Amino acid sequence: MTRGEIEADVIAILARQLLLAPAEIAPDAGIDALGLDSLGKAEAIFALEERFDITVPFNANEPDQPEFDFTSVNSIVRGVEELIARKAG
Amino acid sequence: MRRVVVTGIGTVNALALDVPGTFNAFREGRCGIGPLGFRDADRLTIRIGAEVRDWRAEEHFAAKDLPLLDRVTQYALMAGAEAMAMAGLPDGIGARGGVILGTAAGGIQTWEDSYRAVFAEGRNRVSPLVVPRLMHNAPASHLSIRHGLSGPVLAVSSACASANHAMGLAVQQIRMGSADVMLTGGAEAMLCFGGVKAWEGLRVLAPDACRPFSLGRKGMVIGDGAGVLVFEAEDHARARGAFVLAEVAGFGMSADAADIVAPGGDGAARAMRAALADAGLSQTDIGYINAHGTGTLANDRAESAAILQVFGANPPPVSSTKAMHGHAIGATGALEAMACILALTEGVLPPTLGFQASDPDCPLDVIPDGARVARVEAVLSNAFAFGGLNAVLAFRRA
Numbered sequence: 001m002t003r004g005e006i007e008a009d010v011i012a013i014l015a016r017q018l019l020l021a022p023a024e025i026a027p028d029a030g031i032d033a034l035g036l037d038s039l040g041k042a043e044a045i046f047a048l049e050e051r052f053d054i055t056v057p058f059n060a061n062e063p064d065q066p067e068f069d070f071t072s073v074n075s076i077v078r079g080v081e082e083l084i085a086r087k088a089g
Numbered sequence: 090m091r092r093v094v095v096t097g098i099g100t101v102n103a104l105a106l107d108v109p110g111t112f113n114a115f116r117e118g119r120c121g122i123g124p125l126g127f128r129d130a131d132r133l134t135i136r137i138g139a140e141v142r143d144w145r146a147e148e149h150f151a152a153k154d155l156p157l158l159d160r161v162t163q164y165a166l167m168a169g170a171e172a173m174a175m176a177g178l179p180d181g182i183g184a185r186g187g188v189i190l191g192t193a194a195g196g197i198q199t200w201e202d203s204y205r206a207v208f209a210e211g212r213n214r215v216s217p218l219v220v221p222r223l224m225h226n227a228p229a230s231h232l233s234i235r236h237g238l239s240g241p242v243l244a245v246s247s248a249c250a251s252a253n254h255a256m257g258l259a260v261q262q263i264r265m266g267s268a269d270v271m272l273t274g275g276a277e278a279m280l281c282f283g284g285v286k287a288w289e290g291l292r293v294l295a296p297d298a299c300r301p302f303s304l305g306r307k308g309m310v311i312g313d314g315a316g317v318l319v320f321e322a323e324d325h326a327r328a329r330g331a332f333v334l335a336e337v338a339g340f341g342m343s344a345d346a347a348d349i350v351a352p353g354g355d356g357a358a359r360a361m362r363a364a365l366a367d368a369g370l371s372q373t374d375i376g377y378i379n380a381h382g383t384g385t386l387a388n389d390r391a392e393s394a395a396i397l398q399v400f401g402a403n404p405p406p407v408s409s410t411k412a413m414h415g416h417a418i419g420a421t422g423a424l425e426a427m428a429c430i431l432a433l434t435e436g437v438l439p440p441t442l443g444f445q446a447s448d449p450d451c452p453l454d455v456i457p458d459g460a461r462v463a464r465v466e467a468v469l470s471n472a473f474a475f476g477g478l479n480a481v482l483a484f485r486r487a
Contacts, residue, residue: 038387039350042292055134060292061308061386 001084006052007077013047014073027073041070048076054083092323093263094487095334095430096178099171101164102314102414102424103139107171111424112431114413115439118459121414122299122310129282135294138280139312139415156218158231159196164315164420165228165276166235173236176319176331178270180237187241187268188229189259190317191251191275193419194284195244196223201283228276232317240268249381250342251275252316252422253472253480257340259320269325274423276315285311291350293385299416300443301382301409302389302451309383312415316423333487335433338467339368345477352388352473357395360479364469365399368483372400375483376465377432379425380455381473382409382441383416388473393451406463408456412442422472422480429468429484436464 007027015022017040025034036044038060045056057067069075103121104114121139130136146155146163199222203215221227226244233242241262245255252275259273288294288311295308326333341363345356381392396404410428417424428439437460444457467485
């Protein structure tokens with residue numbers, strides 16, 4: 001998958017959670033600023049795992065999330081890219 | 090109004106299969122958390138829990154009874170037998186006795202085994218005993234049958250507050266005069282593949298250890314077990330010369346009516362205040378709080394704020410025994426009632442294990458360095474559940 005395809009899918013997943021149109025979510029948007037709550041985050045991660053067939057190492061109790069950066073659309077796309085690459089490797 | 094006292098206690102949990110062993114573990118600060126050993130645990134991301142180790146049901150139950158007993162009921166019956174033996178009640182309590190028991194997941198292992206049989210293994214039928222095994226009231230009903238208690242009997246299910254709600258309702262039955270004796274508490278056996286898999290999705294389970302109120306905590310660790318207490322009208326207990334362990338002085342409950350999972354608002358503080366008021370206790374009477382203290386970022390922060398709101402800048406010592414017996418969900422309040430009874434009867438406050446460093450959001454004395462000796466007159470036991478449900482009990486020295 002290209003980065004653009006991953007980004008489009010990540011945005012589509014977030015848009016479904018946030019009840020927004022994909023066009024309303026910019027690639028540099030912050031997740032908290034978008035208004036995603038903790039349960040929404042858990043659902044979005046589940047959707048990412050199902051969509052890309054990956055396991056996202058995310059624990060809601062670690063605010064700095066050393067293993068997976070969930071702070072912005074861009075950081076999520078980078079994280080998904082890495083996990084896909086790791087799976088292939 | 091009739092006072093309510095505790096005249097017997099029993100438990101099965103990850104620390105021990107009885108009360109003396111559990112009290113020893115509380116004194117020693119022993120941890121019951123370890124690698125999960127059940128079927129398909131290797132397919133889980135989270136592989137630790139506080140399982141009841143070396144559980145051999147066939148040693149405790151007749152072969153003819155076992156097909157009817159999910160593990161959740163086995164634990165309840167074992168704990169109930171210990172509690173009833175301690176209480177030494179005369180025969181013939183009958184309709185003046187009842188059972189109100191909490192459980193969150195009931196016979197979840199039975200659901201799992203049955204679904205596995207029909208969906209995964211392609212079988213076309215399941216045991217005819219599936220329904221009576223898995224129903225949430227199975228533990229309460231089996232206790233009622235075993236001990237001949239034919240008054241008010243029911244199950245209470247309010248997630249992590251189930252046992253505290255059950256005990257609170259049991260107190261009310263005795264106060265109202267509907268019963269003289271109530272077996273109460275909670276039982277849970279959620280440590281099976283489906284149970285943990287479901288929790289994993291919420292991303293709140295710790296992969297390594299339970300560290301309530303500590304900086305660096307990574308979440309909760311699930312536990313199994315049961316705690317059963319004999320609640321008795323004080324007049325009834327005194328008249329028969331029973332040994333009284335403690336008084337169940339008060340109960341308070343509230344709902345956040347806000348978020349389905351996130352704690353917040355003033356619900357927790359209102360429940361603590363309600364328990365104090367119901368008990369006729371003031372903040373300064375409380376010498377120990379057994380916290381809900383799950384070890385999640387959100388609970389421990391919100392609970393600390395609620396305790397400070399109710400108790401001011403200098404609250405009493407607080408500990409979460411979940412770092413020892415795990416978060417036994419619908420049974421946890423009953424296991425934590427054991428810790429409260431230990432504090433009141435022996436002056437031993439169990440510690441909070443796993444503590445690494447103070448979290449500025451949790452400015453509490455959490456008894457991090459091992460059990461503490463302190464004479465306490467009264468204690469609170471908190472339980473705050475998903476669904477925004479809060480249930481707090483106040484216990485007082487007998």
